[in-house]
Amino acid sequence: MKDPKGISSGPENPQRRTFLIALIAGMGGFIGFILGGSGLYYFLSPALRGKKKEWVDLGPLHNFKEGQPVKADYLQRKRDGWEVIDSSGVVWVLKEKENYVVFDSHCSHLGCPYNWDSAKEQFVCPCHGGIFGKDGRVVAGPPPRPLDRIPVKTENGSLFIMLEEKA
Template identity: 45%
Template sequence: MTSDGSGPVKGDAGFHTPVGSRRTFFNWATAGIAGLIGAGLAVPLLGYIIAPALKRRERAWVDVGGVGDVPVGEPKQLDYAMTIQDGYLETRSQKAVWAVKQADGQVTVFAPKCTHLGCGYRWAGEEKQFKCPCHGSVFGIDGQVLAGPAPRPLDRLPVKIENGRLMVVFEEFKSGSSTSEAL
């Protein structure tokens, strides 16, 4: 205390000057808590909005027809329509595959494009060969290269049979490569 009793002396241990007011502290605390709540709500919201754009195409099993529709030892082209979900975009697409049924009932399904440059090929029944009209590649009924510039056999698709229906996972493959690489 000063000699006149008016207040503490500057060197006194009980004397301190407040840095801010109580109102300033509560304003900062309220803004900090509101910021944390806002960030907590914004992260899931942004994830919900952005996730479809970052998601890869889902490859689902597609019904391409009845197994009974495919004759034994004779390839058949099976046409079907499928819905493709790519991010926010949903499109309906016409696709085709070649199915070959063996005598034991097993079915092999080939992608519809030549492995050389991706042209569509056809089955030449009289010659028992798949032929590509673009550059002359020729494939056997098992998909193996018999002639032409094709660098690898025909690409096989995953296949399963459920309740007499042929189910396929459609994939597109890189053309011109000696190894089978899905796009």
């Protein structure tokens, strides 16, 4: 269809119209895919990425006595932009010969902090009477599994434990 000046104003070619509709639909789909995909990635990426781990210094090796569990404090530092956040924690370290075993300081039952009874040579949890051997195995009480062990390494005369980075 042409106006009085001879300029085309309507769809003369149905194929062209179909092509333009398909092009617009395709562009809309592409934009929707990009926006939806990036939004989905934004929400799911923390779960998919998993937590990062880091080595945390527990101090010089000579702090830990042979055959006797020692309670050790640690400081974990997190940098968030210009802000530095320190958080502290406690673990139990057992040195046997040249090996170091580090136990999480929370009972494997419901997470209470437990203590070392040097007279009985056992870890004792005050909450529900859980008792663990020096090697962390369950001796008595409700704990369903041994004490949790934390990966360790020695480097430059110090002991390090591997922990999840603080969020």
